[in-house]
Amino acid sequence: xxxxxxxxxxxxxxxxxxxxxxxxxxxxxxxxxxxxxxxxxxxxxxxxxxxxxxxxxxxxxxxxxxxxxxxxxxxxxxxxxxxxxxxxxxxxxxxxxxxxxxxxxxxxxxxxxxxxxxxxxxxxxxxxxxxxxxxxxxxxxxxxxxxxxxxxxxxxxxxxxxxxxxxxxxxxxxxxxxxxxxxxxxxxxxxxxxxxxxxxxxxxxxxxxxxxxxxxxxxxxxxxxxxxxx
Amino acid sequence: xxxxxxxxxxxxxxxxxxxxxxxxxxxxxxxxxxxxxxxxxxxxxxxxxxxxxxxxxxxxxxxxxxxxxxxxxxxxxxxxxxxxxxxxxxxxxxxxxxxxxxxxxxxxxxxxxxxx
Numbered sequence: 001x002x003x004x005x006x007x008x009x010x011x012x013x014x015x016x017x018x019x020x021x022x023x024x025x026x027x028x029x030x031x032x033x034x035x036x037x038x039x040x041x042x043x044x045x046x047x048x049x050x051x052x053x054x055x056x057x058x059x060x061x062x063x064x065x066x067x068x069x070x071x072x073x074x075x076x077x078x079x080x081x082x083x084x085x086x087x088x089x090x091x092x093x094x095x096x097x098x099x100x101x102x103x104x105x106x107x108x109x110x111x112x113x114x115x116x117x118x119x120x121x122x123x124x125x126x127x128x129x130x131x132x133x134x135x136x137x138x139x140x141x142x143x144x145x146x147x148x149x150x151x152x153x154x155x156x157x158x159x160x161x162x163x164x165x166x167x168x169x170x171x172x173x174x175x176x177x178x179x180x181x182x183x184x185x186x187x188x189x190x191x192x193x194x195x196x197x198x199x200x201x202x203x204x205x206x207x208x209x210x211x212x213x214x215x216x217x218x219x220x221x222x223x224x225x226x227x228x229x230x
Numbered sequence: 231x232x233x234x235x236x237x238x239x240x241x242x243x244x245x246x247x248x249x250x251x252x253x254x255x256x257x258x259x260x261x262x263x264x265x266x267x268x269x270x271x272x273x274x275x276x277x278x279x280x281x282x283x284x285x286x287x288x289x290x291x292x293x294x295x296x297x298x299x300x301x302x303x304x305x306x307x308x309x310x311x312x313x314x315x316x317x318x319x320x321x322x323x324x325x326x327x328x329x330x331x332x333x334x335x336x337x338x339x340x341x342x343x344x345x346x
Binding site for chain 2 (some may be wrong): 001002003004005006007017028040043044046049050051053054055057060061062063066067068069070098099100101102104105106157158161162165167174177178181182185186204207211
């Protein structure tokens with residue numbers, strides 16, 4: 001999903017930059033609010049930021065398709081630090097990946113943040129919330145969030161390319177052509193991202209549920225309190 | 231005074247025990263070896279079937295360049311092993327930061343402090 005410089009039109013880059021900027025403002029507000037509520041939030045944010053940096057640059061080989069791709073890490077980040085804060089760290093991560101690792105471009109930071117930081121994070125977060133609303137187990141809700149957040153990221157990247165470049169070809173057709181470049185490799189990696197997200201969220205909740213407000217439902221909180229009382 | 235000197239004597243005779251190969255390290259090494267084994271097996275399979283193993287990002291960027299008739303390029307070119315070097319340096323410091331913050335946030339002491 002790291003679209004490079006020189007592919008998207010200047011207008012498209014500007015639109016994606018504007019969309020990213022519009023989401024960064026509530027992101028900074030969310031960070032400021034949660035920093036005041038919890039002293040541990042800043043180091044938590046730093047840890048999640050660097051984790052997203054490495055997860056989204058870690059190319060894993062998929063022998064079925066003979067190519068490599070990477071997970072995103074933003075669905076996980078959205079669950080544990082919040083979706084708006086994830087947009088902020090995604091923009092920072094993509095900037096550093098572009099200037100230090102040659103992944104993506106500078107003019108496309110907006111477009112890449114929209115796919116990974118906004119769509120990936122919000123899709124994952126909404127799926128997490130939806131499943132938790134129905135008292136789904138934490139590992140299942142987190143796993144599905146990771147899976148669909150990952151695929152949504154790549155669907156969005158393919159759509160961004162198709163919107164800019166479809167020309168006389170129908171948009172849907174061009175979208176699917178680009179997605180077929182990602183999809184076969186990304187599908188197994190989405191499963192890997194699902195497992196990874198499920199394990200990390202489950203471990204974090206077991207160790208420090210206080211760091212992730214709202215992660216436990218009322219019944220589960222009572223069980224946790226009971227554990228500590230024993 | 232006598233008590234203090236006895237304490238310092240005891241401190242001298244008792245060797246501090248640092249468990250460098252503790253349960254956490256063992257689990258992390260096991261997980262790392264599982265991941266690396268998966269990567270090695272996949273790479274071996276891909277090499278034996280003459281698969282290129284290129285990144286999907288590069289593939290799609292190349293497709294997009296072809297469609298647009300422009301030349302895509304990363305902001306910074308990292309030819310050959312330069313990319314591995316940059317990635318290793320970045321990962322080293324990422325590992326140190328994540329490890330440090332993990333200890334602060336999820337270590338036994340932090341847990342004890344926060345739990346009622």
